[in-house]
Amino acid sequence: MMKQLILLLSFFTIIGTVSAQEIPSVQLKTLDQQTVQSTDVIVNENDGPVLLCFWATYCKPCVKELSTYNELYPDWEDETGVKIILVSIDNARSVSRVAPFVNGKAWDFDVFIDTNSDLKRAMNVINVPHTFLLDAEGNVVWQHTAFMDGDEEKVYEELLKLSESKE
């Protein structure tokens, strides 16, 4: 009993002292197959927040989520300075669909491909859709898994909270 207690206390002490999660450094591909480093591309050049969305072309809730965000993106961008970045976990079967799919939907996001799921694993994503909100310093301040209509309101609230705390 004593041993378990010590392990548990130490475990929570460690968690309590570590810094917030930020973007791990792994290789991603651009839509034209160039290799890039996640830490170089998952950034908001305007010193604002980033909404990082893990998705796949075959994932219906993901498509619904991203189409909803695309409609709201111009307003969110104006009000909070957010940049939306997509990371596709499509595998070899569907990865070639990503570029025509994103364009066919007329989405206005930056898109990267995580075919080997390196970033997905490094950020402990279990299922898509999974969305992270990063502050201007790249720290994860909020995350959400799954998507149902109405969840975009929660994202908007978190974005406002973040931009208010910055002010």
Place this chain on the structure above:
Amino acid sequence: MKRIIRYLPVLLVMFSLNAFAQDGRFTGNFQGDFQYYLSDSTINAVSPDELLLMNSYANFSYTKGNFSAGLRYEAYLKTLAGFPGEDGRNDGLGIPHRWAQFSSDGFDITVGNFYEQFGNGFTLRAYEEKALGVDNSIDGVRVKYSPIQGVNFTGILGKQRYYFDYGPGIIRGVDGDVSINDLFEKLQDKRFRVIVGGSFVSKFQEDNDPVYVLPENVATSAARINLSYGLLNFNSEYAYKINDPSEDNKYIYKPGQAFLATATYSQRGLGLLVSTKWVDNMSFRSDRNATLTDLNINLLPEITKNHTYTLAAYYPYATQPNGEWGAQAEVMYNFKRKSKLGGKYGTNLALNFSRVHNVPRNPINDTIPVGASGTLGYESPFFSIGDELFYQDINLELTKKISKSLKFVLTYQNLTLNNDVLMQSEFHDMIHANIAIADVTYKFNRKTSLRGEFQGMFTDDDKGDWAMGLLEFSIPKFFFTVMDSWNYGNSNVDERYHYYTVGLGYISGGSRVQLSYGKQRQGVMCVGGVCRTVPASNGLMLSISSTF
């Protein structure tokens, strides 16, 4: 006092770790699936002796600067019905996945378990798909090296995971790709971009066969190219494998080949894709006697659309590694807002077509039957296409938002599949089916919505017509679902079963809990291009996942 002295080493280790962790990141996740089974003789669902089964795992990883390390605890007590290794091979608990990684001076080195893909996966695809119970990670060493921008090399050596053990083979491989534009300053800003790459993967497995002399070292190599010019992109790969007699090809000594070419064009509002694939005798495993999802070294991606609606995914396609030719074309178009067909919010349309045939097999000579074990098997000229249809899928998807509160997705699919080849049920011959789906969402207010799926599959073959209905009501953090699949067109009136499920879920941040009760039909489940057979079941299912 004695107790404190006894646990002093533990305390010291933990406080050292604590000091080390001051500037690092400690993250992880957990997934647990629990099912309580009930017997149901009407749908041939049987409950195991244990009644309650569980698949669960938890990842923990630590990152500090250029160093990271982690492990995964897994427990299968016992493995859920229908998952690979449910016969006992996958049962147990422990830490079968652990790794450490650091990067420095252009090198990225991993020791322990890792996942990797070379090119399109023809030569190597080590990956995990927990929903299917697939985990063919490699335990060994991986070195990645990028000497300059646009040049990347990867080398691997290790053994493949086989449930809580290892497969008998050793895998060695190298891969590299070079962005030509990055090599020459003059080309860096050109719109025409070229990337060339290649990979070589070899496996070693001892030959203990009493009948045949089998190759102990089997190599697969591949070359690939990616060309892009503005909105156009072309990607192609060719792979060749030396003779690799195995259970998959019934021990023939024929080499294997695979080819894939995809061209895409896309601009805002329009996406076009055409693709073709040709495969002959390209199964590649680290154990020549393995079958199903066990110990695959490579992955041959399907060239058909991956459907996720229940009835559209009722008859999924699975790549035939022993030989197939396929082609796919897709058009995605977005009618602009305020245009005639776009209306107030725009209209989105996607048309997809795919067709897969056999690869013809010619006898080697007059005396050896096609595919005879211990021979060269057969001859198939490169990119030859046979007359036998395996699969054809024509589907159309329309997405439309009518108002702030109402939107829908309409899908129509015309499907033909050769069930003598794909064997998704006991039915023999071709199955022809038409499938229609309406997915409608209505928002009551900003945060409350009701989604309904209404699906119908119409066929005179196999088990006949199906109808499926789903209602999903969601409020912040909670959702409730009711679903029923009804085989109302079964020619055997006594087998017109309902497969109903009710469920509720809770989602908060990165955590999700779902409880459901109901029946699941026997069938094939596919995720990300890989399929497994799931048995009929009846029972209570609890699923918990959390990320921190």
